[in-house]
Amino acid sequence: MTPTTPPRPADLEAVFPELAPLARTATRLHPRPGSPSPQDSSIGGPLLWPAREPWPHCREDAHHTAPITLMSLADARLRRRIDLARESREALARPSREGWGYTPEERALLEQIQPRDKPEGPVAMLPVAQLYLRDVPGLRPPEGADLLQVLWCPFEHDDGMPTTAVFWRTAAAVIDILLAPPEPAAMDGVVYVPEPCLVHPEEVIEYPSAMEFGKEMHERLERWAIAELGVEYQNLCIPPGCKVGGYVNWGMTDPYPTPCPTCGTPTEPLLTISGTEWAFDLHHWIPYEDQAANLAWGPAQDGPKRPTRICVSDDNAQIIRVCPASPEHPHTQIMQ
Ligand SMILES: [Zn+2]
Ligand SMILES: [Zn+2]
Known part of the structure; x- marks a missing residue:
């Protein structure tokens, strides 16, 4: 069963025809424990x-x-199993706080690390x-x-x-x-x-970050998204989570050039590694199949929205970029 992303809450190309030629196909990877x-x-x-x-x-x-x-590595995996068990217990116990924290058995195991x-x-x-x-x-x-x-x-x-x-x-x-x-x-x-x-790969359509446009277009995109949909454009144009291809969701920094270190050709995003597959309340990026679990776990715990359990730096995306001129040229990576 492939997780399916709901449609965007609005047809961006109908509102901004200038986005149409910039549409790019990316592949959401939808990792799930297995x-x-x-x-x-x-x-x-x-x-x-x-x-x-x-x-x-x-x-x-x-x-x-x-x-x-x-x-x-063995202790890291043990620690992970204990944390997952505790988190799942706490999610099920909501709203009561009964059973929160580690059990005495779990604490004893953690002390052996x-x-x-x-x-x-x-x-x-x-x-x-x-x-x-x-x-x-x-x-x-x-x-x-x-x-x-x-x-x-x-x-x-x-x-x-x-x-x-x-x-x-x-x-x-x-x-x-x-x-x-x-x-x-x-x-x-x-x-x-x-x-x-x-x-569970799924292809989706992306559009560039507003930060890749000039000031006037940037402001039009942001104003319209907030006024019409109550979300920021940056939460509409590019999906969160692990993916192949597509655009970079700039925001931690302004867009900056990332030329190939060997030949200077602008590099392209190959793989985006990100711990969080979606934000709790951004429903249009949460696959239909995961929406009930997302609600059941609530906003506070990672649960289904962090299937890989990784967290790059301060929960950012690590983007591996490659040179389109030659696969022999070394890759580069950026964080956003
Ligand atoms: Zn190159
Ligand atoms: Zn190292």
């Missing part, structure tokens, strides 16, 4: 990785940490996304490739985000699969450990 295999498209799932190929490691030194939370030292030397990266072209036709891979794999180092770096590694490959060429990839020796809590999710 048990993906290497043969599945996933967020945080196992990769179809060749046994003979070295596993990517981060070799940068600038790992920003809050030392008190450093833990092993051993703090780890900051890793020295290369840090094994974690799978973030694996997307097959058959599931996401909007991927636009290089000639011959049909599989995108993205990994990250589970620490924030100087740009406030985990460093990422991007690979394109041909799935049929992977015969021997690496079954037990290396794990990072420690990680900064759980926010950069994606919960394994299957994806």
Whole structure:
């Protein structure tokens, strides 16, 4: 069952014909917790990785940490399970506060988590996304490739985000699969450990952020959206959550150029990684199938709106951009 995004609350092209030529198709990935295999498209799932190929490691030194939370991957997953159980209990208990907090058993397990030292030397990266072209036709891979794999180092770096590694490959060429990839020796809590999710891609139409237009058009878009629909234009033009392609929902900064570091060609958004799949009260981006669960969980808890459980920096979007001139050129990433 593919989650289905409701239609926009208004036909933007009918009101602003100048938006029509700028419409762009993006693919909402709709990650949902599951048990993906290497043969599945996933967020945080196992990769179809060749046994003979070295596993990517981060070799940068600038790992920003809050030392008190450093833990092993196994402990991070334990911590995640306990937090999910507590959160689900609290959601069901509403409005009563009975049963809030950790149980004595959970507290005992949490106390067993051993703090780890900051890793020295290369840090094994974690799978973030694996997307097959058959599931996401909007991927636009290089000639011959049909599989995108993205990994990250589970620490924030100087740009406030985990460093990422991007690979394109041909799935049929992977015969021997690496079954037990290396794990990072420690990680900064759980926010950069994606919960394994299957994806349910759905194509949607996007329009540029108002910030990409001149002052006059920017103001017309914002005025009309607030007056007619009571929402900001930025909440109409681009969906929240994990997606492939489309536009950048600027707002944390003004739009700025992001040329390819090798050839200077303007880069294009490939993958947007975002912890929150929707805002509690922005119903037009909440798939029909999730609206009842969204209401049941209420605004305070993550619940179904944060299926991957990740949180980039201050709950921002991490956008991986690639050079349209050559897949050989290194990717760049920005945060919004
Ligand atoms: Zn790193
Ligand atoms: Zn380039």
